[in-house]
Structure formats: C-alpha cells, structure tokens
Amino acid sequence: MTQSTQWVREAISLLDADANRSADTHLHRFELPKQWGIELYLKDESVHPTGSLKHRLARSLILYGLVNGKIQEGTTLVEASSGSTAVSEAYFARMLGLEFIAVVPKSTSTEKIELIEFYGGRCHLVDQAGQVDAAARELAAGPGGYYLDQFTFAERATDWRGNNNIAESVFAQMSAERYPIPSWIVVGAGTGGTSATFGRFVRYKRHDTKVAVADPEGSSFYEGWRTGNMGYSTGVGSRIEGIGRPSVEPSFVPGVIDEMIQVPDAGSLAAMRLLRAKTRYFAGGSTGTNLYAAFQIIAGMLQRRERGSIVTLICDSGERYANTYYNDDWLADQGLDLAPHTAVLERFLAEGIWED
Numbered sequence: 639m640t641q642s643t644q645w646v647r648e649a650i651s652l653l654d655a656d657a658n659r660s661a662d663t664h665l666h667r668f669e670l671p672k673q674w675g676i677e678l679y680l681k682d683e684s685v686h687p688t689g690s691l692k693h694r695l696a697r698s699l700i701l702y703g704l705v706n707g708k709i710q711e712g713t714t715l716v717e718a719s720s721g722s723t724a725v726s727e728a729y730f731a732r733m734l735g736l737e738f739i740a741v742v743p744k745s746t747s748t749e750k751i752e753l754i755e756f757y758g759g760r761c762h763l764v765d766q767a768g769q770v771d772a773a774a775r776e777l778a779a780g781p782g783g784y785y786l787d788q789f790t791f792a793e794r795a796t797d798w799r800g801n802n803n804i805a806e807s808v809f810a811q812m813s814a815e816r817y818p819i820p821s822w823i824v825v826g827a828g829t830g831g832t833s834a835t836f837g838r839f840v841r842y843k844r845h846d847t848k849v850a851v852a853d854p855e856g857s858s859f860y861e862g863w864r865t866g867n868m869g870y871s872t873g874v875g876s877r878i879e880g881i882g883r884p885s886v887e888p889s890f891v892p893g894v895i896d897e898m899i900q901v902p903d904a905g906s907l908a909a910m911r912l913l914r915a916k917t918r919y920f921a922g923g924s925t926g927t928n929l930y931a932a933f934q935i936i937a938g939m940l941q942r943r944e945r946g947s948i949v950t951l952i953c954d955s956g957e958r959y960a961n962t963y964y965n966d967d968w969l970a971d972q973g974l975d976l977a978p979h980t981a982v983l984e985r986f987l988a989e990g991i992w993e994d
Contacts, residue, residue: 645711646704649734653701656733660686660693665811665949668917674990675945676936677817680929681808682952684921688726688757690954692880694796694804695831696726699786700734702795708784714739716778717786718770721750722880722954723828727786728759741774743767747879749958767875768884792831793889798838805839808949821939821946824850824932826881826924826953827859830890837894848896852931854924855903857882863892877903877972878923880953899931903972906930907963908979910956916987920956923963928953933983937992 663685668678686693703709714737717727724740731738738759742751743766751761764773771789778785796803805823812818823840825832833851840847853860854876862870868886876882903923910926913919928950935948962968969976986992 642710646709649704649709650701652733653697653704653730656687656730657697662807662811665808666917666919666952668913670936670987671990674936674940676939677815677947678932678936679812679815679820679947679949680919680925680952681804681811681949682919683804684952684955686726688722688729688753689958690722690726690880691804691832691951692722692954693726693729695788695792695829696723696730698795699788699791700727700730702791703784703786709736712736712782714778714780714783715786716774716783717741717788718774719788721746721754721958723788724759724761725750725753725757728754728757732758739777741770741777743770743875745875747958747962749960750879753958768873788829788831789883789887789889791889792829793834793891796831796835798835799842803835803839804832805836809839809843809845812947812949815947817945817947819845819947820847820949821944822848822850822932822935822948824852824928824935824948824950826878826927826951827851827853827857827890828881828883828924830859830887832951833895834889834891837891841894849894850897850899850931850935851895852881852899852901852927854878854882854901854906854927856884858884858886859890860898860900862886862890863895863898866892868892878906878927879959880922881924881927897935899934901927901930902979904974904976905979905982907969907974908976908983909933910963911976912980912983914956919952921952922954922956922959924953925951930979930983933986934992937986937990940990 664682683691871885906926909930
C-alpha cells in the first residue's frame, strides 16, 4: 500500500466517524390545531457540528473527491459558496489537514465569513454572486488544486439509496408517528442536491410522498422547472442565503420534484421570525422559506379534507443573521415589510385559511 493510498483511507475513516456522530439530527414537531388531523415536523439540521444542512453536503463532496482520486494529501480544496457550504467544507478540510479557499460574494454575512476563517479556511471575495464559479475554477486550476463544485456534484455525491443520507434519516425517525409516511417533504434548493436526494429516495422506496421545493425571489429554479428550460437565468442572486440561484444549476433535478412554490423574501423572513416566536427555534431565512411553503401546502390539504404529515427542514441557525434578517434596520434598508405576511401566517395558524 502506498503512502498516498493510506492517507486516503485514513481520511475516509475520519469522514465516516463524523457521519456516525452527527447524521441523525433531531426531528421536532410544530404544533398545529389537533382538529386539522395534520402533523408538521421540522428536521433540525442546525445542530450539526458546523451548524447547517450543508454539513452533510460538504462531507459528501469531499468523500466524492477522495474516492474518485481527486483529493490527495496536500490538495488545496476550492469552493464557490455563499457561506454555509464553505463553513462546513472548511471544517472538514481542517480535519484532514488540507488548505481550503472559499470564493464568496462580498454580500455574504460577516458571521459566515468569520466562521469559515474560524475553521481555518481562507476567503476570496468577488463583487457579485455570478462571478464565484469562474473565480473558483481559476483558483483550482493551479498545481494541487481541486474544485469541489457543489453546484455540479451535489446531486451525485450523496448516495440517495441510503448510507445515512437525510431522507433515510427522516423516514426512520417518522416510523413511530401517527402518519409515518409523509404526504409531503418541503425543501429549498441551493444546489438542488437535497431535493434530488429526497425525490430519488421516495421513488426508490415506492413511498406515496410528494416533494415540494420552496424557491425565493430572484431565483431561476422555479421558472426553469415550470417551463422545462434548464438554461433559464434571472441573472440576480437571492437575498435568502443558501437557496436560490441566478441560473439553473447542473445539480437541480426537476424530474423528481412534484411541486414548486415561489416565496416572497418578506414572507420567508416573516415565517422565520414566527418560528422563533412560536417555538423558540432560532433559524435562518431559508428555514422561513421552507415553513412559508409548508403552510401553503397544509392549507391546500385542509381545503381537500386530507390528513397526513409534512416534513420540512431547519437549515441553519439564526445567530448567523443577527445583523441582517433579525435586524429591523437592515429590513428597512432592503424595503422589506414583514407585517402583511405575518398577518397571513397568524390567520392561517388560527383559522386554517390562507390568503395572500
């Protein structure tokens, strides 16, 4: 066995041990009126060691590079990321003793940049979100560089059939609930990897579960899915960090998605804050996007007199957004008025009626 092969084996063992410690995150119930006959669950991915859903993705992307012979001892890992993926990749790079460079837009929250640097990563800032891919490719083209490329490899790096993926974890945790097979799974899309994993898993297991993707303002995924045009581009980034893209990314798999819901940014942040008020769970904006869409789906189920369960995700912690989404001055600067959306959400929870 060569020294290089031994290093790769030890690196994979370290990643497997991390998965063993952290793959089964908590599944919380969000209390709805009992007479509705509908249960809502929140899979809390914020409790991962690096604080977000992207912990799973980062581990899978690095494992994918290792088993394909792309990552060796001394490799410099490079990623194009708006923040959370890079935070998690920096954590794993440090674990393996590898250098890590994150290419991030200048608009990325200070909290996320500090977290990347806390885990030993280095940030390369670009002016706009649309520039991150080209800059990352250029940096990785140097000797010993490897581009992790979450937007291409997310859908294939995770084993959707099992192996501690998020879908397998959810269905195992739901097994003792009143409605163990969810009627709906609701997720956002940043790379498309999470929706692809859930969509493939439910088909492989032959579950009667539908997958809905909640998409924020400015994102290309909704229109790409609606029209079938995978070249569709809005050309603008999303204010909801971690989800939404200026162009449809290669990892987005539209054929496994049953429904997409466009969510206004003010609605995402109103739902995020409502979650904090109702449950004390402190989550970020993408969690609010998920919750806003989940409430709309539940409203439709109520109209059709359906019963069942819905599962969505707490994607990351709200502490990363103390200076933005939880800051009223920032909201005012962005021209975001949460009050009308908060009223919609409060009426829905009280009466089961959804009115945009």
